[in-house]
Amino acid sequence: MSISVKLEVFEGPLDLLLHLIDKNKVNIYDIPIVLITDQYLEYVNAMDKQDLNVVSEFLLMAATLIDIKCRMLLPKQIDEETGEEEDPRQELVERLLEYKKYKLIAEELKFMSTDAEKSLYKLPTVPEEVAKYEPPVDLNELLSEVTMQRLNAVFQQVIKKQVDKIDPIRSKFGKIEKEEVKLEDKVAQLLEYAGRCKRFNFRELLESQTSKMQVVVTFLAVLEMIKIGKVKVEQNEIFDEIIIYSEII
Helix, strand or coil, X not given: CCCCCCCCXXXXXXXXXXXXXXXXXXXXXXXXXXXXXXXXXXHHHCCCCCCHHHHHHHHHHHHHHHHHHHHHHCCCCEXXXXXXXXXXXXXXXXXXXXXXXXXXXXXXXXXXXXXXXXXXXXXXXXXXXXXXXXXXXXXXXHHCCCCHHHXXXXXXXXXXXXXXXXXXXXXXXXXXXXXXXXXXXXXHHHHHHHHHHCEEEHHXXXXXXXXXXHHHHHHHHHHHHHHCCCCEEECCXXXXXXXXXXXXC
């Protein structure tokens, strides 16, 4: 059986082999090596011999096919490691499968490139005031199942602990100076902390403060961060700890 492929142009010997396999509708895992070799040699004999670099690649594959054809006529060889019969076509099949995979990928990329040429893109012309617009923060979404009453309850508990820490005798000794804590500074500090920790316990945050004033300002800073949408809070169960977390920092 012969096949007319003389007018076809192939990128290489593997491309020609895939063409012959498709034309003959044979299984790539069970290549009829005699048939494919004869048709391959027919094409090679009809090739233009001017480009020796190209011809040499096809001749090398022709020699490989002839070698496989000869080995197929010999008694089967047994692989000592697996105990199974060796198939002389196995290496060629693996090369064909790998080539076919990359060929399909190349065709897909070419199709995507051609399709992309039909698309036109326009630079954004959104007015600056519109581009800078930020939608209002939905406090209900931020707070989820946590209520302001629950936040305040934790705050009051921590404040009570701060009061209990004060020694009624020693607190009257010496000069008591007013501790100045700015809300903006505390917000900036907590934003930096939230950026590093991502998730932290609300109660532990308040309890880590060194004074009653620090607790109050920290509590207000958390409320401010919730208001401007920098953090969210969650509570899985009604008596669970309140967790503050950041998704945008």
